[in-house]
Amino acid sequence: MNVLVTDPIAAAGIELLEDSGHEVEKSYTLTDEELLAAVKETHALIVRSGTEVTRDVFEAADDLLIVGRAGIGVDNIDLDAATDNGVIVANAPEGNVRAAAEHTVAMTFAAARSIPQAHSRLSSGTWAKGEFLGSEVNDKTLGVVGFGRVGQEVAKRLGSLGMDIVVFDPYISEDRAAQFGADLVDSLEECLTNADFLTIHTPLTDETENMIAKEELAQLEGGYVVNCARGGIVDEPALANAVEDGILKGAAIDVFADEPVSSDNPLLDVENVIVTPHLGASTEAAQENVAVSTAEQVLAAFEGEPVVNALNAPSVDESSYPTIEPYVGLADTAGEIAVQLLDGRVESVEVSYAGDIANKDIDLVTASALKGVFEPLEWQVNAVNAPRIANQRGIEVVETKTRRAEDFQSLVTVTAGNNEESVGVCGTLFAGDDPRIVRIDGYRVDAVPHGHMLVARNTDEPGVIGFIGSTLGEADVNIAGMFNGRETIGGEALSVYNLDNEVPESVLDRLDEDGRIMGTKYISLDNGDN
Numbered sequence: 001m002n003v004l005v006t007d008p009i010a011a012a013g014i015e016l017l018e019d020s021g022h023e024v025e026k027s028y029t030l031t032d033e034e035l036l037a038a039v040k041e042t043h044a045l046i047v048r049s050g051t052e053v054t055r056d057v058f059e060a061a062d063d064l065l066i067v068g069r070a071g072i073g074v075d076n077i078d079l080d081a082a083t084d085n086g087v088i089v090a091n092a093p094e095g096n097v098r099a100a101a102e103h104t105v106a107m108t109f110a111a112a113r114s115i116p117q118a119h120s121r122l123s124s125g126t127w128a129k130g131e132f133l134g135s136e137v138n139d140k141t142l143g144v145v146g147f148g149r150v151g152q153e154v155a156k157r158l159g160s161l162g163m164d165i166v167v168f169d170p171y172i173s174e175d176r177a178a179q180f181g182a183d184l185v186d187s188l189e190e191c192l193t194n195a196d197f198l199t200i201h202t203p204l205t206d207e208t209e210n211m212i213a214k215e216e217l218a219q220l221e222g223g224y225v226v227n228c229a230r231g232g233i234v235d236e237p238a239l240a241n242a243v244e245d246g247i248l249k250g251a252a253i254d255v256f257a258d259e260p261v262s263s264d265n266p267l268l269d270v271e272n273v274i275v276t277p278h279l280g281a282s283t284e285a286a287q288e289n290v291a292v293s294t295a296e297q298v299l300a301a302f303e304g305e306p307v308v309n310a311l312n313a314p315s316v317d318e319s320s321y322p323t324i325e326p327y328v329g330l331a332d333t334a335g336e337i338a339v340q341l342l343d344g345r346v347e348s349v350e351v352s353y354a355g356d357i358a359n360k361d362i363d364l365v366t367a368s369a370l371k372g373v374f375e376p377l378e379w380q381v382n383a384v385n386a387p388r389i390a391n392q393r394g395i396e397v398v399e400t401k402t403r404r405a406e407d408f409q410s411l412v413t414v415t416a417g418n419n420e421e422s423v424g425v426c427g428t429l430f431a432g433d434d435p436r437i438v439r440i441d442g443y444r445v446d447a448v449p450h451g452h453m454l455v456a457r458n459t460d461e462p463g464v465i466g467f468i469g470s471t472l473g474e475a476d477v478n479i480a481g482m483f484n485g486r487e488t489i490g491g492e493a494l495s496v497y498n499l500d501n502e503v504p505e506s507v508l509d510r511l512d513e514d515g516r517i518m519g520t521k522y523i524s525l526d527n528g529d530n
C-alpha cells in the first residue's frame with residue numbers, strides 16, 4: 001500500500017510502516033495542487049497541523065482509506081468530507097498531551113517573568129535587572145477554559161505549584177473537576193473575572209471561534225492569557241490591543257489563526273506578548289508517541305481491523321448490523337431530544353432497552369444514544385468515540401434491559417440527567433424502520449422525530465392548545481403535526497408539535513409568559529432536511 005506523509009513525523013512511525021511492507025513517500029512542501037495530484041494513488045495520508053485536508057483532497061483521492069493525524073487537533077481536516085468519501089480519520093489523542101501541558105506551563109512562567117524579553121535585552125548587552133518585575137503564580141488563580149486531556153494535565157501541574165484552579169467547560173461533570181481540586185463555574189465570565197492567568201484548552205469549533213474577544217479580555221483585567229490550544233479562539237487584534245493598552249499584563253501564544261504567521265500579525269509587535277511557532281507538541285517523546293500511534297492506526301485500517309482512534313467511523317460487526325441499524329438512528333435522535341429538553345449539564349445517561357431489541361448486541365446503539373446526547377455539545381463526536389468522551393467527562397452511563405415492552409415490539413429509552421432532574425425520551429420503530437417518539441418524561445405521545453419540534457408542558461384545559469397554535473401561526477410557524485399527552489383529565493399535559501420552521505425566541509417567551517404553560521422547549525434535530 002502507498003502512504004503519503006505531508007508533515008514531518010518521527011522516524012519510528014515511518015519505520016513501522018516500511019517494516020510492514022508499505023511504500024512511504026515523504027513530501028513536506030507540497031502546494032495545494034501538488035497535494036491533489038499526490039493523493040491520487042495514496043491509500044493512507046499522514047499529516048500534522050501543517051496540511052489542510054479539504055473536500056477537494058478527499059474527492060481527488062480515489063484509493064484513500066485513512067487520514068492519520070499525528071497529533072490531536074483535526075480542525076485542518078474536513079471530517080464531513082472524509083465521512084462522505086468513506087475515509088476514516090484517526091488522530092493520536094494521547095501522545096502529545098503532556099508535551100502540550102508542559103509547554104503551557106513554560107509559557108505561563110515565561111510570560112509571568114518576561115523571560116524572552118529579559119533574554120533578548122541581556123543578549124544584546126543590557127543588564128536590565130531593574131526593568132523586569134514579574135508575577136508569581138503561587139496563590140494566584142488559574143482559569144482553565146476547556147478541561148479535557150490537556151486542560152486537566154495543566155491544572156495538575158499548576159495546581160501543584162500553588163495555584164487555585166477555576167474551570168469553565170460546560171461539558172464535564174463537577175465530580176471530574178473536583179478530582180483535580182478545581183472549581184467548575186457555570187459561565188466564561190465567572191472564570192474570567194476570577195482568574196489571574198487564563199489558559200485555553202478547547203478545540204477550535206464554531207462555538208469556540210473568537211470566544212475570547214475584547215469584552216472577555218476586559219473581564220480578565222490585570223491578568224495574562226496563555227493559548228496553546230488553537231489560533232482563532234482568541235481574537236488576535238483585540239488581544240494585541242488589550243496588552244498594549246495595559247488592560248492585560250501579558251500574553252503567551254503558541255497558536256495562531258493563520259499559520260505560519262505572517263509578519264503583519266498584530267501580536268508580533270507587542271512587547272508583552274510572547275510567541276512560539278506552534279511548538280506545544282514538539283518534544284522528542286511526543287513526536288515519537290504520535291508517529292507510532294498514527295502508523296498503528298494506518299496499519300489497522302490496511303488490515304481491516306478496528307481503528308481505535310477513529311473519529312468518524314462506526315465500528316460494526318457486519319453480520320449483526322442490519323438488525324440494529326434502524327435503532328442506531330432512533331437512539332441517536334432520542335439522545336439528542338433528551339439533552340435538549342434537560343435543563344443544566346448532563347451528568348448521567350441511561351439507555352434502556354425493552355422487548356426484542358434487548359436481546360441484540362446493542363453496544364453500537366448505546367454509543368449512538370451517547371452520540372445524540374453529545375451532539376449539540378461536542379466536536380468530532382461519533383458512535384466510536386462517544387463512550388470514551390462520556391468516560392473522560394466523568395458522565396455515568398447505565399444500560400438496562402427488560403423483555404417487556406408494553407404494546408410495542410421494541411422500545412429504546414434515553415434518559416439524560418443530573419443531580420436535580422432527568423428527562424427520558426422513549427422511541428420505537430413502526431413497521432420495523434419508521435422511528436417514533438412514544439413517551440417523553442412519562443407522558444405518552446406519538447411524534448415523528450424530525451426537523452423542528454416544540455415541546456410544551458401545559459395545563460390540560462380548553463383553549464391552551466389553540467393558544468399555542470395561534471401564537472405559532474402569528475409568527476408564521478406552520479404546524480405539520482401535533483400530539484397532546486396527558487396523565488389525567490384536567491391535570492398536566494405535554495404537547496409535542498412537528499413544525500416546518502424554527503421557533504423564534506420571542507414566540508417561546510410569549511408562550512412561557514402564559515400562566516397555563518409551565519415551560520416550552522424548541523428542539524432542532526439534525527436528521528432532517530429542515
Ligand SMILES: NC(=O)C1=CN([C@@H]2O[C@H](COP(=O)(O)OP(=O)(O)OC[C@H]3O[C@@H](n4cnc5c(N)ncnc54)[C@H](O)[C@@H]3O)[C@@H](O)[C@H]2O)C=CC1
Pocket residue numbers: 072073074093096097100145146147148149150151168169170171172201202203204207208228229230254255278279280281282
Ligand atoms: N499547541 C499544540 O501543539 C497542541 C495543541 N493542542 C490543542 O489543545 C486543545 C485541547 O486538546 P485536548 O485537551 O486533547 O482536547 P479534549 O477534547 O480532550 O478537551 C477539549 C475540552 O474542551 C471542552 N470544550 C469544548 N467546547 C467548549 C466550550 N465552548 N467552552 C469550554 N470548553 C469547551 C470539551 O468539553 C473538552 O473537555 C485542542 O485544540 C488541541 O488541538 C493539543 C496538543 C498540542
Ligand SMILES: O=C(O)C(=O)COP(=O)(O)O
Pocket residue numbers: 048049050070071072073074096229278279280281282
Ligand atoms: O496535536 C495538536 O493538536 C497540535 O496542535 C500539534 O500540532 P503539530 O502536530 O505540532 O502540528
